Amino acid sequence: MSFEQRGRRIEAVRGVSFEMGREKLGIVGESGSGKSQTGRAVLGLSEGKVEATRLRFQDLDLLTLGRRIRRDLRGGKIGMVMQDPKFSLNPVMRIGKQLVEALRAHEKVSASAARHRALAALEAVQIDDPERVYRAYPHELSGGMGQRAMIAMMLLPGPDLLIADEPTSALDVTVQQTVLRIMDRLVQERGMGLILISHDLELVATFCDRILVMKDGRIVETLAADRLHDAEHPYTRGLMSCLPGAATRGRPLPVMSREGLRP
């Protein structure tokens, strides 16, 4: 994936290959690693130029798909949750109306049936008072609540794949647990695939089944999540060892050079 910037070609994602089933796949990396762009390429939301030998979702060839079908897919069979609900929800539209709109963009349902399903979706993401949230504007909700509403919206059309880009980075840790649990349960119950894009190695390792570690637009390592501590690539090891904590008190944290870990 590349971008033109002032006449220069910037390659944001280079030679990335992976396939996934109905599993929880984590993509980790630091800023500029291309992890978000990889997710956007699947969704067809990239402003850059996407080139690939193959880019398939189920039996659809995403590279040659018409714009209309592509649009139906987005928010339909492939849902996306972004980092900050403050920016991904429409600030001047009530939550309920946004949910109904999202559903009716993908399915022909009556207004009352849509309302019914929107309320049920809000309940499914463990919102205690769905009626209130349905009527609320985004600014009247906390971050965790907004993110749940966002997840509810994405789940309405029954997606087969959910791409979550830093879905909990703007949330407090305890709220983060709740939101992750909701996603975890939905993935299990609905047999969805989930791509979790995050900078947080520990989180991804504990939440996902499999991890892709990205750096400078490439995948440097692919790991089973529970094998993270056996990671071999110096970059992955570097990412883990530079995390501060009780064990590192009183000594300097290892820092990374361009090649990997600097002693």
Next chain:
Amino acid sequence: MTLIRIENLDISFGKGADRVDAVKDVGFDVARGDSFGLVGESGSGKSTILRALAGLNPDWRGAVTYAGEPLSRRPSLAYYKRVQMVFQDPFGSLHPRQTVDQILREPLAIHRMDDRERRILEVLDDVRLGPSFRFRFPHQLSGGQRQRVAIARALILEPETLLLDEPTSALDVSIQAEILNLLVELRAARSLTFVLVSHDLGVIAHMCDRLAVMRQGRILEFAAADALDDGRFETDYAQNLFRASQGYRAEQGDIA
């Protein structure tokens, strides 16, 4: 020796029905040379306390003394020379139209300090940026480099206390490691006192000797840093916070 003493601190915003009590009856001491951590989730009041100490929140009630002297609502210039703050967002805390040189020169001018050339070059060296960064604008710097400039700006006055508000939470982990190392080195070299606010227990565990866990404007408990070795906290809330910071755990009793 106690450097900072806070007793019965209350901070509220707004009036009447809109009144928010952001900090309620908070008290703690920080000894000279200590590194004290304030941990909590958003809205717990941790940054509000720090901002009050930095003189940015004049509407506080209670008793705050710094080095034995009561802190005034509008602190003197001399206080600011001794106590400096580093903010979370290095993208928002540096003037976008000023060069690093101008950014570092301003505090020197305000405090009428001489020998400005030497001080600027020295402090750039201290934060490992070097003279080549002197005439760059913030947009020409990476996030980590900007945070180094923000630290340099605080250090150039040769303060004894740094108030650090989430100094690395906007940075990648590898850059965070560099900045934390820098702060630890500077603290040792200059015998600095730190008050560090963070939501990241790992950062607090690495950086602090003592910490207070805050929730909804109150301090729930104090702990020595080694409570973070294994989450030996007294309150359920602090224990939950500790567990939640260890990554995701599938359903085993609910948090929240």
